Amino acid sequence: MIQILSLLMSVSLVSFIEYILPPILYIIVFPGLIVVLLMLFFMIWLERKVAAKTQLRFGPLYVSKRFGGVIQTVADLIRFSFQEFIIPAGADVFAYIQAPGLLMAFGLLPLIFIPVGPYYANIFPANYSLLIVVPLIIITPIYVILLGWASDNKFSFVGSMREAFLVISYEIPLILSILSMILLYGSVNAINGVSFQIGRGIPGIVLNPIAAFLFLVVMIRTTGRFPFEISEAESEVVMGPYTEYSALFFGIGMSLPYIELYSFSLLFSVLFLGGWWPIVPSAAAASGVVGGLLLPGLVVFIKALIVMAFLVFLRAVYPRYRIDQAITVGWDQAVYLGFAAVALSMALVWSGLV
């Protein structure tokens, strides 16, 4: 508080707006809440539409016929918002109500620490961004387990247990994959990683394809895409942890995987797809909001959209794995791949090739 007051006294109003605006822009508008919401609507619609096209049919259409039913998710959201909210008799009420909110909060938190432009360093402490993002990404499943525990439903419980097992088995591959990129870029600052890629002119996916592949697999697993849609497997455990949730809380629960998908995809495009390349802002432009945040951010966002579209398309191709098979992959092949990725990075760094 004192800091802000002293700041107010020391700087003029214009420079104060310049100081306060970018963080608000970053959190509220882009890549924050508003874009997340729009992305959510678009992605859920795209998933249904892409699957429908693969399956020789139309998918959502009549809700807005001219635009291919693109506002279908809005209709679903309105319906969910005004439906009766049921708390099951056996549920632990406090946990039952707070879990979806916390889930949403922790799902959105990693977005703050993923830089989408060079200007980002001016707003937030970016020096340790990767170190902060990884635990934040891993923390959300704890609240998924809380959902299942609070619901007092056997299918929720089984689904939560599945989620717990899977999270544990895919943590090491995720950390190894990011570690190999940290080794390669020589920094835990993601902005430095992007500068590294732009400077060498080679994206991370070419430098270390093993780590990229591994990250992709962990991304599919964590966001519950096919073939790893195991904790919500409909024909086995109904809706998994979300079985008892109705109305808006179910909407929150179901949108969480897409938010996770969004933060993972942003991270993927920053780490492996060259970030805001080909837009390379000059030093002067990089200190401005438009040149340093919005334009590079748009590029990252488009790259992330392509990654997300690829991942939602997997639904149309693959059935789901059994849980023990998925766990075996996580503890066995994925860990070895992770070590291979680290070894590759070390070899590249030591040999001085990059």
Next chain:
Amino acid sequence: MSAPQDRTATANLTYDELAGLKADRELVLLIGPAHPGSGHMKIKVWMDGDIIQRVDPDIGFVHRTTEKLSENRLYIKAIPIVERVMLPDTINANLAYVIALERLLGIEPTPRAQYLRTLTSEINRITSHLYGIGLYGIFLGSSTVYMWAFADREPLIDLIEEISGARITYSYIIPGGVRWDLPAGFKERAETVLQYMEARLKDYGKIWVRNPVVMDRTEGVGVVSKSDAIRLGITGPNLRASGVDYDTRRAKPYAAYPNLDFEVPTFSEGDCYARLLQRVEEIEQSIRIIRQVLKDIPDGRIISDDIYSKMNPLQKRMYEMKHRVMFPAYMASMRPAAGRSTASVEAGRGEIFFYLVSNGDKVPFRFRWVTPSFLNLPFFTHVMVGQHLADLPAIYGSSDYFPPEADR
């Protein structure tokens, strides 16, 4: 896990007592009937961790008492009833009942009617197998296969609709023959559909049958050995996937099958993947049979002389004009001589068994039928034990169990 009372109840127990509590490890799941992976039945599953210890299928949710109803209705009125029980597979239910009835009546259908029966039965077998493959897709989480299978059922349903005039419930086969002749140009249209089906089977191979995830999920899961299959009385494609070379079309010949050249595919593995391949192979064989039937179909009447002579002049004229059998009044007042008969027919899911008893009345004295899904019930009690919970839908889907058919 659940309510606070439970925790206080176990709070006074010692560690040993807690460790000895089987409830710690054991979980009883009630799956169904409003569960996405259950169909019209309740499956009670006792689990130790993730491993299924015991399964008790609670069926009868669609028990519509067809035997009792048929024993109180005219003979001809049992045809719609048996059809509605086996909705993906109506022609075969219809055929099995009519064969049993014809044996009671002592009527022999004409050769052309026999070929038409075979034709519709095989088209229906393909739609039934596609239905099974599609639902298997849902059980394993692939909605694409479900949609594709239901899309590819439609041209075949159109074909049979063209012959019989109905979409699902045809009531096409009547004692002495069939009700409609082939429409003009049917053979060419059927050939188009068959070629389309063959092309689609290759697509299924790409996305479903040789999909690595499907193979991981199904190979070595739910294995039924040859001796077990015989001991448990499993029937149909599931039996043949376990290596038993038995097909009712061969063993108890009916319709035009003795004149046709076809193979009975078998697999020796007996796992879910073999049962999936078995259905795909049987679709190929059915396509082969349909081609032969369309090539070899003899000319002549589609209704036997016994029934034709009982038609009135208007009906006879209608038959000559449109090659269509209007129901003769005789059908409504059939009184077979006292006696008994049995009939077996190979339906899409296995052998339908009929046992009819007449005491000379206008309604059957005893109407007994056993459907293939009912005979496949041991899949729940025997095959699922020792598998993972996630294998339950995999085995269920591979057995192509259809609850309304089992409950009758």
Next chain:
Amino acid sequence: MGGGADGVAYFGNLETVSKKAVSFLKKQGYVKSMINWGDKFSLWPVHLMTSCCGTEFAAASGPRFDLERLGFLPFGGPRQTNLIVIEGTTTLKMARSVRIVWEQMPAPKWVIAMGACAMDGGIFYDSYNTVPAKDIVPIDIFLAGCPPRPEALARAVVMLQESIVKNRPPAADIQVTAAPATPGPKDVVEAVSK
């Protein structure tokens, strides 16, 4: 802690507050029409196959008929859905499940009785094990046919959508009387003699 008994969460009486807020919102005309629009294009039927019309229901969500065009998405759990399609006969065993699932669903909820059996028994009218669907749950749309073609189901869904837009409330709950659930010969004789 206990759930439904007092319904008190830690920040005031959540249930009353939310109910008041929702009822206030629902009284506003434009909000009401927006809710109706949302309900219209978001009819999710619960996965409850009561009988053999389920095959035609499945075909209706298949590619040729594709009811997802209307926002009609078959879904697994009852808590997230708002529509029951009773597909054909309901037997004594299934009737209880239908009632339980109907009560599990959040309001507002609708019911389509599909097929002749769900209307008055169809060809199984005098069976000893069936119950007419109208005696179990309140029904909004009756759909004739045995089984109805998928187009007919599409028509029923469109009719339901129209009635939602016209602001008709879902059918009121029926009184489920505690008559003998499974009459044996004695009950039948008594019923007939009356």
Next chain:
Amino acid sequence: MTAASRVITGITFTTDEAKGIFEVEASDGAHLLDLATRLKAAGFDHCLSVTAEDLGDRLAVLWHISSYTNRELSGMNAQIRLVVSKSDNVEVPTLTGIWESANFLERETYEMFGVVFKGHPDMRRLLLPDDFTGKWPMRKDFPLKKTPWRVQK
């Protein structure tokens, strides 16, 4: 009716091939078990149907059997028939020990006809609800009338 007879491993079947009837009659429970054992040894390896017929004052219990492996026998739907006097709970020996596939079929016959199969591992209702109060719906004295039914919530 052209009834003939056919002999398989010393057991004489009453046969009507045109109607697909191959019947052997058991005189009592012990004879039934003996017959079943011999038929199993002859190659009849599975049970197609278990049912009963209401003959007024008696019940005829029927086991339909066939063969998957023996080519000669697989064309037959053979039936074993045991006639017992009718009462509320008729008792006959179970054949699940010989043909395991008779398990569910015998349970169905129990709930439909009131035939209790002695020695059956799991003699419970199968298709009807547990609280179904009517007795033995498939017997002829169970009337079939439309009644105004309600379901209890």
